[in-house]
Structure formats: C-alpha cells, structure tokens
Amino acid sequence: MPRTQEYVVDLSADERAELNALLASGTHKTRVLTRARCLLHADDGLTDDEVSQAVGCHPGTVGRYRKRYTEDGLAAINRRKADRVYERKLDGREEAHLIALACSDPPEGYSRWSLHLLAEHLVGLTEIDVESISHETVRQVLKKHGLHPHRSKSWVIEPNENASFVCKMEDVLDLYHEPYDPQRPVICFDESNKDLHKHVRDPLPARPGAVARYDYTYERNGTRNLFMMSEPLTGWRHVDVTKRRRKQEFVEQMRSLVDEHYPDAVRIRVVLDNLSSHQRYAFYEFLPPAEANRLLSKLEFHFTPEHGSWLNMAEIEFSALTTECLDRRIPDAATLRAEVAAWERTRNDDNSDIDWQFTTDDARIKLRQLYPTNHD
Known part of the structure; x- marks a missing residue:
C-alpha cells in the first residue's frame, strides 16, 4: 500500500501560476524545472512513487522537495535556502592570486592546470591566508572571469606586420574573385596522405541496441600520397593516389593538368603552397x-603565403574527402583508389562548388594587424 505522505504540498493559485510560467519560459536549469514539476504533481495529490514516475527522479528526491516546500515555500525550487547566509570563500585579492596562478605555467610534471591542482597550490601560497578551498569554488571563480586553463588553441599567423604575407594573400584573394574564364581556369592544388590500416578481425556490424564495433588492433600497410586538384567555380575536382610526392610526381601532376584535364585552356592559374617540390626548375x-x-608556358603559379595554407581551397576539398570517405580503416592502395574514385564521381556529379566569401577588402579589415603602417 502506498505510504501516507508526511509532508503535504498545498499550492495556492498564485503559486501554481508562478510554477507553470517558470516551466513555460524554458530558460531555467533542468534541476529547477524538475523541482517545479514535482511540486505541481504533488499538489495534484500524487504519491511520491507516482510523482517520481511522472517526472523521472527518485521517490526520495520527491520527499525532500515536499519537506523543503513546507519549510521554505517556493524557495524550495532553488538550491540555496532562503534564510542561509553564504560567505565568500575568496576576497578580491585572493581571487586575483587565483587568476594569476591559472594564467601561469603549470608545475613541473603537469601539462595543464586542473581545478584540484589550482586549489592545492592556492592554499600553499604564502601571500594569502586560505586554509582550504574546494575545486568547486575554483571553478566558479574561473567561470566568472572566463578562464579555461584546460583549453588552448594554436595560432599560425604572426600578429605583427608582414608585407610578404599580405602580398601573397591579396594575390590569391584577387584571383579568386575574378570572373569565370574557361580559357584561364583557376585550379587549387594540394597534397595529403592516408595511412593504410587493415583489420586483423572482421568488425561487428551495427544492430538494434548496439553500435558497430571493431578490434582496436590493426595491421599497418604503409602510406599513400593524395594529390588534389579542384576548380572551385565549376565544382570539379580530381584526386590521384601515388606512392610518393617528390618533384617528379609534382611535374607529372602538372602535365596531366595541362594535357588531360584542360587541353584547350590558354593559361591555367594554379594556387598551391610553398612545398619544396613545387619548383619551376x-x-x-x-x-x-x-x-x-x-x-x-601554360601554367601560372600563385603561391599561398607561409602559414596561410587556409587560403588554398583545395584544403576544403580534402576536409570533405576525409570526413566523407577516408575517416575509416582502408587496407590497401587498390581499395583506397577505388573508394576515392567513387567519392570523386559522386561529388563531381553533384556539382559541389565552393562559394568563397573572404575578399581583399575583408582582409584589410580583419587582418589589418598584418599590414605595414610605416608608409611615407
């Protein structure tokens, strides 16, 4: 038999309206919404077991919310008690020391600061008088100041003036925004590679209730190079799989570009990076x-600046190729060629062109720190 409820929830009309408005707003934390639903169901006369089934929480949790409501009213839906006074664990000076610590290098033997590590070192500082601090307090201080010591990101463009960079960048950007000319196509060219890994055991296929599974061990089968050619304005691309990517392979790629892919072109403008094999000689x-x-005589090379490979739209094609085709184990070169060719046919049939939006005018605004300013 259902037990008699020790604490009775009897909401007034105003309280029910307030809770229903809270649920309808959708702007509160999940735990607050759960407490509101518990109180509403309890006011409807449901037992703790019935409320827990309707809301999706433990019956004991419902009982605690009943008790808190009878003691504090609607303040029960908040985590803190209405009559409790909370004191700051850290004052402004101590928070400043914590922020400075989080922005410094981690101690020897650690790659980054953790919340527990920061709490431990903060207590050990002689400049402040803190006997103990929890990692949750550390988290709240870091969150308030927008600090994420566990995160970092790389930055490849030097923030100083760089005339060489902007010269090559504007050359490529101006080229991208020329009108389409079939006699003078713009081709983006790039290289990448793919490690060949063979399953040592057959993977288990997906089934209802279970994802596909495969053994973490594999057999190495070498590496193959991938050459990507892409004409962004027409949505054409071609990928060649080779053993190596030396200068002779680069020359062969350019020969096929001129004689096989664009035999009627008067001039082919090729955007490529500064790899040592990309030499006219x-x-x-x-x-x-x-x-x-x-x-x-039919090739015109436009080199992206150093640390500016993002200007080469062939990287966009490589990103699509990796995501849609290569993000799996491929056992050998023959399978790699077949899979890449199938991806190429499908993407070419879809006419998936690239709508490049970044212009020279945009660069002069967003990357203005790269432009020299000491003009006479």
Whole structure:
C-alpha cells in the first residue's frame, strides 16, 4: 500500500501560476524545472512513487522537495535556502592570486592546470591566508572571469606586420574573385596522405541496441600520397593516389593538368603552397627542355603565403574527402583508389562548388594587424 505522505504540498493559485510560467519560459536549469514539476504533481495529490514516475527522479528526491516546500515555500525550487547566509570563500585579492596562478605555467610534471591542482597550490601560497578551498569554488571563480586553463588553441599567423604575407594573400584573394574564364581556369592544388590500416578481425556490424564495433588492433600497410586538384567555380575536382610526392610526381601532376584535364585552356592559374617540390626548375630536371617550356608556358603559379595554407581551397576539398570517405580503416592502395574514385564521381556529379566569401577588402579589415603602417 502506498505510504501516507508526511509532508503535504498545498499550492495556492498564485503559486501554481508562478510554477507553470517558470516551466513555460524554458530558460531555467533542468534541476529547477524538475523541482517545479514535482511540486505541481504533488499538489495534484500524487504519491511520491507516482510523482517520481511522472517526472523521472527518485521517490526520495520527491520527499525532500515536499519537506523543503513546507519549510521554505517556493524557495524550495532553488538550491540555496532562503534564510542561509553564504560567505565568500575568496576576497578580491585572493581571487586575483587565483587568476594569476591559472594564467601561469603549470608545475613541473603537469601539462595543464586542473581545478584540484589550482586549489592545492592556492592554499600553499604564502601571500594569502586560505586554509582550504574546494575545486568547486575554483571553478566558479574561473567561470566568472572566463578562464579555461584546460583549453588552448594554436595560432599560425604572426600578429605583427608582414608585407610578404599580405602580398601573397591579396594575390590569391584577387584571383579568386575574378570572373569565370574557361580559357584561364583557376585550379587549387594540394597534397595529403592516408595511412593504410587493415583489420586483423572482421568488425561487428551495427544492430538494434548496439553500435558497430571493431578490434582496436590493426595491421599497418604503409602510406599513400593524395594529390588534389579542384576548380572551385565549376565544382570539379580530381584526386590521384601515388606512392610518393617528390618533384617528379609534382611535374607529372602538372602535365596531366595541362594535357588531360584542360587541353584547350590558354593559361591555367594554379594556387598551391610553398612545398619544396613545387619548383619551376623541376620541369627541366625531369623533362626535355622543349617539353618543360611548353608546359610552363601554360601554367601560372600563385603561391599561398607561409602559414596561410587556409587560403588554398583545395584544403576544403580534402576536409570533405576525409570526413566523407577516408575517416575509416582502408587496407590497401587498390581499395583506397577505388573508394576515392567513387567519392570523386559522386561529388563531381553533384556539382559541389565552393562559394568563397573572404575578399581583399575583408582582409584589410580583419587582418589589418598584418599590414605595414610605416608608409611615407
């Protein structure tokens, strides 16, 4: 038999309206909304077991909310008691020491500060008089000041004036915003690689109630290089899989670009990075002079600046290729070629072009710290 409820919830009309408005707003924390629902159901005459089933919490939790309501009224939906006085554990000076500590290098043997580590070192500081501090207090102080000592991010563009960077950047950006000209196509070119890993045991397929599973061990099968060519304005791309990416492979890629992919083009503008194999003289190393001169006469190279590979739209294609095709174990080169070719056909059939929005005018505003200012 259901037990008799020790604490009775009897909400007034105003209290019910306040709780219903709180639930309808959708702007409060989940625990507050749960407490409000418990009180409303309890006011409807439901037992603790019935309320727990309706709300999704433990019956003992419902009993505690009943008791707090009878003692504090609607203040029961808040975590803190209405008549309790909370004292700050840290004053402004001590918070300043905690902030300085969180912004400093972690102690030897640690890669980053943790909440417990900060609490431990703060207590040990001789400049402040704190006997103990909880990691939750540390978390609240860090949150208030927007500090995240466990996080970091890389930054590759130097924030100083860099005429070389902006010169190459504006050259590429201006090229991207020229009108489409089939006789003078703009091609983005880049390289990447893929490690070949073979399953040592057959994976288990997904089934209702269980995700697909595979053994964490695998067999290494070497690495293959991927050359990406992409014409962003038309939505065309082509990927070649090779064993290596030396200068001779680069020359062969450029030859196929001129003779196979764009034989009718008058001039092919190629956007590429500053890899050591991307050299004009390499054509003369591996081809007869007349052939090297013929190819170079149809190629116009536009190099992205150092630390500016994000300007190469071929990286966008590589990101799509990795996410949609390569993010899995591929056992051998033949499978890699087949899978990449299938991805290429599908993406080309969809005419997935790239709508590049960043312009030279945008760069002069958002990256203005890179532009020299000591003009005469």
